[in-house]
Amino acid sequence: MGFRTGISERQRRFGEELRRVRDVAGLSALEIGEALGVKGPNISHTEAGRLGLNSERLNAWLDICKVTDPEYRAGLIAMSESTGKGWWTEFKHDVIPRALDLAEVEASATALDSYETLLIPGLLQTRAYSEVMQGYNERKVEFRQQRQRILTGENAPPFRAVIHEAALHMMYGGPTVMRDQLNHLIEMSRLPNVTIQVLPFDCTAYASNDTPFMVARGSHTRLHTVLLEHPHGSTFVGDPESVAAFDQKFDRIRGLALPPLSVSTPAPSTTYRDSMGLIQHIRYKVQGG
Template identity: 80%
Template sequence: MGFSNGVNERQRRLGEELRRVRDAAGHSASEVGEALGVKGPNVSHIEAGRIGLTLERLNTWLDLCEVTDAEYRAGLTSMSESTGKGWWTEFKRHVTRSALDLAEAEATATALDNYESLLIPGLLQTKAYSEVIQGYNDTKVEFRHERHKVLTGNNAPPYRAVIHEAALHMMYGGPTVMRDQLNHLIEMSQLPNVTIQILPFDCTTYASNDTPFLLIRGAHARLDTVLLEHPHGSDFIGDPEVVTTFDRKFDRLRGLALPPLSAATSAPSPAQRDSLGLIQHIRYKVQGR
């Protein structure tokens, strides 16, 4: 039972879940430590993600806390046994810890729900658009586009995006870049696992649509996570009440947004009130610039 060199989000979240089930069962850290055959302070280190658990000790912990949900236990087991290594490992010295955590979380997600207000979602960006957003940092752009493979690989998770119309009007990189980006949204909507909706300017209902977020669905609903990004980094939040709040918010945004993009359906006019029609209308205006 050795200390981890730096705690990643998966390790932190596993520890948080173990603390949560211990608290729910009413056991003290010393009681759990006695059952595991470790000293009480080590339980605190486990719950902080600094120390890992063998499968035997993990099962002992869950049995003691009367965790019977097989799907939830399997999710915790997978988190505990993961090495944390993947394609993102080679970028370890070039991107932030939160970026690595996001890539790992996306790789194991069962579904992804995304809302963006002023930017095209990262997983839907063209290379030229990403270059502008990433300040023409080649490594960061490459990293972002490696992330895109999660939507096209084997067992790609369902991805639902609600994008505010404002993001479609921001001319990041100029008209050519934005025209290609709008075309790319239409192309991505053809993937069977991708659903894109646009929240229009003329929406008259306020739904706290000023805060972008990503809902990362875990192996069990109790393992869902909300990602909030800000200028100083990213916050991964697993508190069930917070997740439920954002879950409801996303459902509300979907209900207020225009019907999903469907490249299989031709819009009879540029102004048709669906997501495809709106994108085509904006693309037409961009072409005239």
């Protein structure tokens, strides 16, 4: 089998997990290779995602490393056997590989947690808002629209979003686009699996809330993935320590944010502040008072 010319995030993460369990077991690549009947360099290539691993050798690898958790093993087997193909495949010439990886990660996630600072989360954007963000590239806009179907499809995963108030004031596309976008947030909050909160400007505590990120929860806690946004692109992070740190960060930001949007629960008093009230206030200003 030849080396892969393009390594997807799933393939990279699969190799990373194999290396991690080997390290925990205190075994070298040479020792694993001898046990599996393959050359040591092939083990390194497998851990780098350049080579795949059949089910027989994968199970042998996990047995040698004494990995007994059935859910974790099942998750690794699913990653190994996946073809990586889905609705996103038809967009492989239209979007960057990282976008394809994100769609695949979202498709297999059991839950999604998103924090955004200056933008509305992609899964909650209207088409008009997405058009502005994507430079009116129709294929990229359609790709984002397709991603959003995960929130309304069968077995839709829970999606929790915290949006900084700054994103609600950015007039991307003009007042009409933003008014419709704010209305869309309210409508999306009606979905039973969607929870939306706003982190207000007047929050007095700092929770390291300056970097957008999303936590995609896998079939096992050891298979969670963090998508970290930064000025030079995006990075997927999967080591347990980093995932745990972002888990804690998200929980802290949620705790500092206003109570979630709710169209069915009236405010208990005129002085009560929640995400719905803030969005309605901003929408009123956008509409010109």
